[in-house]
Amino acid sequence: MDRQIDDLTQDLDGLIRALTDLVPYVGSDVCPVCGRDFGEVSEVGLIAHVSENLSQYTQQLERVRSLNLTRSAASRALESMRREITDLEARRLSDDDYGQLLERSEKLALHLEALEALGDQVAVGERLLVERREADAAVAAAERDAWVGTSRGHRWGLSWPPAGTSDGHQRGLSRGHGQSERQS
Ligand SMILES: [Zn+2]
Numbered sequence: 001m002d003r004q005i006d007d008l009t010q011d012l013d014g015l016i017r018a019l020t021d022l023v024p025y026v027g028s029d030v031c032p033v034c035g036r037d038f039g040e041v042s043e044v045g046l047i048a049h050v051s052e053n054l055s056q057y058t059q060q061l062e063r064v065r066s067l068n069l070t071r072s073a074a075s076r077a078l079e080s081m082r083r084e085i086t087d088l089e090a091r092r093l094s095d096d097d098y099g100q101l102l103e104r105s106e107k108l109a110l111h112l113e114a115l116e117a118l119g120d121q122v123a124v125g126e127r128l129l130v131e132r133r134e135a136d137a138a139v140a141a142a143e144r145d146a147w148v149g150t151s152r153g154h155r156w157g158l159s160w161p162p163a164g165t166s167d168g169h170q171r172g173l174s175r176g177h178g179q180s181e182r183q184s
Contacts, residue, residue, distance in 0.1 A: 001119050005068050008126045012061040019054050026050055064122055071115045078112055081105045 025032035029039045029046045038046035085101050 001116065001123075004123050004126060005064060005071075005119065008122060008129065009061065009064055009068070011126070011129055012057055012064065016054065016057050016061065019050060019057065023047075023050060023054075060125065064125075067115075067118055067122060071112075071119065074108070074112045074115055078105065078108045081108055 022032060026047050029037050031038055031046060038049065042049060044052075081101075082105060085098075085105060088097065088101065
């Protein structure tokens, strides 16, 4: 889990850096990566589209980071609670005190479980990220192979983030790409 979150954080960080480095080269709707005119697939300018993607990735990264911080804090609290119980056990605490402490630690364990479940959602996000990258690579390869006379989806046009998490503007873009891909 920690490893997954670390990987996801690095992936998002890398994507954000790559996009940020690319921004100065986006002077018109002609894509600096593949040389195609973004206007073919979208009414929204390429600069606006890249900026939108950047802000989506940045939000995702902030969410992952704050989730990770919360998780670590809960983990530490549970660990210290368990140590406290062990300490008190050694000093032969009353059944009442012991029961209360046990109850508190069980509640905390439940909180931690809920947090781990949130972590599973992060893993889903990571899988989507991998799928998106594979799709990007496939589109880039197709663009290289069929440079002329094709109206395939633009490299930046694949829908991100997954449905339901984006605003109307982003959904509008994704629909636009779907249409242009069906026409081809
Ligand atoms: Zn391109």
